Amino acid sequence: MFDTIEKIEGAVLRHGKTHSRLYLTQSTENNWDALIPKMKDLAHKKKYDKIIGKVPEQAIGVFESNGFHIEAKIPGLYNGNTTGYFLSEYLNDKRRQNDEQALKTIASVKAIAQAAKSSSEEGYMSLPTNFTVRKLTVNDYATLANLHKEVFKAHSLPIHEEAYLLELAEQSHEFYGLFKEEELIVSTILHIHEKELNIEIVDFATHPDYNGQNLSYYLLQEIKKKSDKGAYKTIYALVRATSYGLNITFSKHGFHFGGTLYNNTVIRNSLESMNVWYSN
DSSP states (O other): OOOEEEEETTEEEEEETTTTEEEEEEOOSSOHHHHHHHHHHHHHHHTOSEEEEEEEGGGHHHHHHTTOEEEEEEEEEETTTEEEEEEEEESSHHHHOOOHHHHHHHHHHHHHHHHTOOOHHHHOOOOOTTEEEEEOOGGGHHHHHHHHHHHOSSOSSOTTSHHHHHHHHHTTEEEEEEEETTEEEEEEEEEEETTTTEEEEEEEEEOGGGTTSOTHHHHHHHHHHHHHHSSOOEEEEEEETTOHHHHHHHHHTTOEEEEEEEEEEEETTEEEEEEEEEEO
């Protein structure tokens, strides 16, 4: 069951049964009073467990007065000068509750990742021999779709279909890959927000044969270099809050911790909390 993406009151909403969640992904207009009741009505009709919104700071008061609370923030998310916030409302008490052991792991991951922060010079590592990183072209989409099939046994969007990757490319998405000789072994999807001057790192995919080698480090390194040279003000990502490797990788590349979205995303049939990491 793939997510539905639709517009209501000029805002972009993504929702579906996979995550049992309604996600307000884009809205910078001052229409919150009209939007929020419609979001809540849709979420209740669909029997979702959570509503989450990514909004600029001027919307905070309206959302909080409607039962939302802040889980994370990204300074300068909008055009480098307006802070963005992630606010949530839980519609199911079970979804609101957090496993005690998971909370301990999340706290440990955060502490270790932040302790690993280094300057970009200290964090730079040369690509291993026979490895290359490059932007993927339409000729790579079939290979990318096959990698997604290997990695994601279930996903809320059809990223394992070449036709859908073509659609994403037309909707301000770019794809990058780490190759070992001619084999694509790690990939990522970037969502380029031209109007907001920010870049979201949407997904990392590592071929199962290369798990545990932290090869996403090299891919993120090249993406960070690209974003530093461009006109974009902020780059950010949502990362599994219990993953030591990825959280440490983002911290080492100079990203800052923005907060945790609890019980937010289903990954491999398990509900996961997600950490927000950003770089201005």
